[in-house]
Amino acid sequence: MSWLMIIVVVLSVVLIIAALFAVYQKDLLLAVIGTSAVSVVLSVLFYILQAPDVALTEAAIGVALTTIIFVITIKKTKRFEE
Amino acid sequence: MILNILGNVLITIGVIFLFLGALGIFRMPDVYSRMQAGTKATTLGALSTVIGVGILQPEWFWKTLLIAIFIAISNPISSHALARGSHKIGIKPFMKKEGLDSYENVSIEEEK
Amino acid sequence: MRKVIAILLLIIIGYYSIDTILKIPFGEGVKGVGKHYLESTIKETGAVNSVTAIVVSYRGFDTLGEVTVLFLAATGLGAILYDKKGKKRSLQNASLIVKTSSKIIYPLIALLGAYVFVHGHLTPGGGFQGGAIIATGVLLMFISYRSFETNHKALSIIESLAGMTFVTIGFAGLIYGTSFLQNILPFGIPGELFSAGIIPLIYVAVGFKVGAELTALLDNLLKTIK
């Protein structure tokens, strides 16, 4: 197993953990942090798979803009899920 | 040759500091110490790694220098805002004795 | 009972998706349409980045549709959040460190966004990413300064002009060439800034349009009283 394969496997495990964290969290702010972590890891995975255009889109939109819009929306509505 | 050795040494230092920063945020006792480990050590690690790559590939040097400048500007801002926010919502620092939190009594004058 | 049905469904869906994934030939060379695109984009469009060539040149009409969808989304959000009284953002000022450094870093972010969409045919990125980066820079000023305002009229004028530029380039292709969005300019030398015909012009227009739309959207979102 080459070192690149090991990195891909570790990042995939982190991706699944972060996604499950985001889904099962009752505190919506923490769920937003989970989705942001998913974006970070997914962007690195796209980069390893030699798709820099998609990685750049994921970095520009997933890491910054989506997080911000979700946080503003939480501020306007409420933070905890019932 | 000497550039090659210098670049590899810088990358090694940077990667070790990245690891130590992550170990710091795992082992430290409270938010503020974790933030200190996670900002200072990690910023040095990222700077050193990026500059090391720029030295190994001389034609990439200016772009990597740009990345390093951006990291050096942007990383402390978010950490400062985060520390301020954490103190405002009432997270206490880890203390052996009471009364060591001198930031508690400072009234922050908001500017216009 | 419901759980048993759910598990059965999951097993069936999982079996077929694994079956499909195993049939994809990973690790072999590129063939079919992908091979044609990779070999002939530089000859046919003049763009070095073949993703850009596909998005703007071969599938340019789809990109016009995507821009329209984004425009409709921004308009719909503005219509939902419309409020005559809600003129002020309910922000407190940030600390001095955040204010000073965002004043320093905001022009750099705008410049980076412009770099990304101008170099769309040479490096990764393009109009959508550049516009999103510019909108993020403006948002940095929004969350740092209470009194920072954007001119809404200028934003809508920029947006309309950029959209009109896109459509005008398309009709120019229809008039002087054979089809909508046909390339009518010389290709130039591949790899230089002024090359690839109409692709950079379209990406500049898309970048301005997306940046203006996302800025207006964020402004609307921050300004409403809850």
Place this chain on the structure above:
Amino acid sequence: MIYIYAAFIILAVFFAVLRGLLGPTTSDRVVALDNLTTISTAGLVLLGFVFQRFIYIDVSLIYGVLSFVGVLTIARYLEGGL
């Protein structure tokens, strides 16, 4: 040489993710996310060097510039200023 770098970066990602999962308060998890983005910025430059592609560096540049805006917004939300 590349094995040493990969091992250290994987360990760093592991500890950051562990803190993000365990962290008692919200700020702990945000610190972990910030750390993860910084590690990714350095790691993307290193991967671009390994792949020997100059244009891939752009992704890392955008990452380094934009990743702090999301963390700043979450911090402003915690502060009550948004």
